Amino acid sequence: MKCTTSLCTMILILAFGATSAWAAGPTDPQIAAIVVTANQVDIDAGKLAKSKSQSQDVKEFAQRMITDHGAVNKAATELVQKLHVTPEPNPTSESLQKGGDDNLAKLKTLSGAAFDKAYIDHEIAYHEAVLSALDKTLIPSAQNAELKALLVKTRPAFEAHLDMAKQLQSKLSKSGA
């Protein structure tokens, strides 16, 4: 897979950045900001793909990302309100946002099969990066039991999305798209 600079930066920051930025790991308010941003950038990419792709498969996948990540964010927002935690922007959440913005900017210059391929390739890298961050940083660092439980509960969805994206990538390449 071709790795763009913004994508590589995002993966590195997600996988390792959080641990190096905070020796003791991110705090719960910082984790909350990372979770909300991570979901939001995928919702934004999904909205663009749903409106721009010509492929029914890609449109359906994009809709699933919008629905599922939207639901995770709704649950996360409700939980942080209940816990009186204010999401605190931090280098990881800011880099995620920048990675998401760069991805959107790139996707907007593409169309047709090139758009579908770039969108799905990025979805695979994004879900792999988030899974790595969940396992190595976010879940181990979460202090509040309910926040930790929410992170654990969302993990299988990221895994399923990754499998779905990989299957779609393979289908697109077979169809010559």
Place this chain on the structure above:
Amino acid sequence: MRSWLPCLGLAALFLSSDITAADEQGPTKGAVHTVVIENMQFTPAELSVHRGERIVWVNKDLFPHTATAASHAFDSGGIAAGSSWTYVASKAGEYAYGCTFHPTMKAILKVQ
């Protein structure tokens, strides 16, 4: 008057045992099976039921799922987070089913 009381008690006993007997006579009508949808999985992944029994799919995930037979013998449509869908198994057979939203989710329903 006092001699009636044991009779009444006995009648009540019969009555209650009748109700139980009626329930037990029709297990294929009364039985309800639950499939929990959680963590992107159907649990149990394989379920055997008798014709006429009810199956309730309970979605405990944060987002919608479906329970859709590959043959389209049944299709729940979207089951919202925290909601459930009930299906009465009417035809014998083995039904592979899954979630149309998340193709990685698969399970089997066996109707005897």
